[in-house]
Amino acid sequence: xxxxxxxxxxxxxxxxxxxxxxxxxxxxxxxxxxxxxxxxxxxxxxxxxxxxxxxxxxxxxxxxxxxxxxxxxxxxxxxxxxxxxxxxxxxxxxxxxxxxxxxxxxxxxxxxxxx
Amino acid sequence: xxxxxxxxxxxxxxxxxxxxxxxxxxxxxxxxxxxxxxxxxxxxxxxxxxxxxxxxxxxxxxxxxxxxxxxxxxxxxxxxxxxxxxxxxxxxxxxxxxxxxxxxxxxxxxxxxx
Numbered sequence: 064x065x066x067x068x069x070x071x072x073x074x075x076x077x078x079x080x081x082x083x084x085x086x087x088x089x090x091x092x093x094x095x096x097x098x099x100x101x102x103x104x105x106x107x108x109x110x111x112x113x114x115x116x117x118x119x120x121x122x123x124x125x126x127x128x129x130x131x132x133x134x135x136x137x138x139x140x141x142x143x144x145x146x147x148x149x150x151x152x153x154x155x156x157x158x159x160x161x162x163x164x165x166x167x168x169x170x171x172x173x174x175x176x177x178x
Numbered sequence: 179x180x181x182x183x184x185x186x187x188x189x190x191x192x193x194x195x196x197x198x199x200x201x202x203x204x205x206x207x208x209x210x211x212x213x214x215x216x217x218x219x220x221x222x223x224x225x226x227x228x229x230x231x232x233x234x235x236x237x238x239x240x241x242x243x244x245x246x247x248x249x250x251x252x253x254x255x256x257x258x259x260x261x262x263x264x265x266x267x268x269x270x271x272x273x274x275x276x277x278x279x280x281x282x283x284x285x286x287x288x289x290x291x292x
Contacts, residue, residue, distance in 0.1 A: 097280065106182070106268050106283030107221070152221060165211065165223040165234050166281065 066090045067155050069169035077177050082140040084172050086153030089134065093155040097166065098127060098138050101150045110151075111138070140174075148176045181205050182284040184269050190290045191259055199254045199287045201269030209233075210252035211281065212244060213268040221268070227252050228274075256289075264291045 068087045076082045086096075094115035099107035113120040113127045113136070120127050126139045140147055153169040182203045191197055203210065211234075212224045225244045226234035232244070241257045256263060269284040 099283075104285065106270070106285050108283065109280035112280065165226055165236075167223075168221040170219045171221075 064089075065169075066093075067153055067167050067169040069151075069153055069172050071172050072170070073173040073175065075175045075177055076143050078145060079142045082138075082143045082147065082174055082176070084138040084140075084151050084153075084174065086136045086138075086169055087134055088136075088155050090155070090157070090167070091134070092157040093167075095156045096127070096129060096136050097154045097156075098125075099152040099154060099168075101152060101171070107152055143174075143176045145176050145178060148174060150174070182269055182271055182282050184267075184284040184287050186287060187285065188288050188290075190292065192292055193259055193261060195259050196255070196257045197259060197289070198256070199267055199269075199289070201252050201254070201284060203250055203269075203271040203282070203284075205271055205273075205282060207271040207273050207282070208249050209272045209274060210246065210249075211270040211272075212252065212254050213270060213283075214238075215266040215268065215286070217265070225252075225254075259289075259291045261291050264289055 066089050097112040098110040100110045101107040111122050111125050111127050113129050118129050129136045150171040150173050152171045154166040156166050185200045209228045211226045215221045224238050227246045230246045243255045246252045266286045266288050268286045270281040272281045
C-alpha cells in the first residue's frame, strides 16, 4: 500500500519554464513533508521541507505547497535549469508520533529539463 | 570530504553467500539508517539506530542484521543471500530523529545476487 504517491514517473520541461512536481499521500498522520533530489549513482540529497502548520515554504527557486485537505503537495521550480534534471522524491513523516517510524518515500519523478 | 560513505559501491555475489556493507558518517550525527531501493524504485526504510541503539526495525528478514560499533558506523550484514535481495542499499544519517532533521544519504551500494 503506497502511502506516498508520485503518479508521474517522468516530466519534461523547457529550460527557463516552471517545473511542477506533484505528490499525494493517504496517511492522515503525516504532518511533515520533504523533497529529495537524486542524481544517477548518487544518494538522495535534501532539497526542501514543510510542516503541516504551513501551506507554503520557499527557498530560492524552490517552493513547496501543501494542501492538507486534499492530502496533496507540490514542488515548484522556477526558472528550471539544466542542473535540475534529476529524480525527485517526495517523503513524509509523522512528527506527532515522534518520527520514530522514519520517512516514507514516493517512487520518484524523473525531471528532464530540455535546453 | 565525503559526509556519508558506503563500501563497496557494487557487490555481485552468489545466492547463499553472506556479505556485509559498511557505512560511515563524519557529520557527528547520532542517528543512522539503512534503506532499500528495489527494482520498482521504492525507497523503504529497513533499520534506524540512534546512539547505537535500534529504534526502527521494519519487517525485514532476520537474515539482515545491522551492527553499530559506534555512532559513526552502521554496517549491514546479510546472511544466506537470495535473488530478491538484489537492490540498491542506501545508508543515511541525521542529527536526532528522522522526522525533525534532514537525512544525509550515502551514494548507495548496488547488490546483485546471481
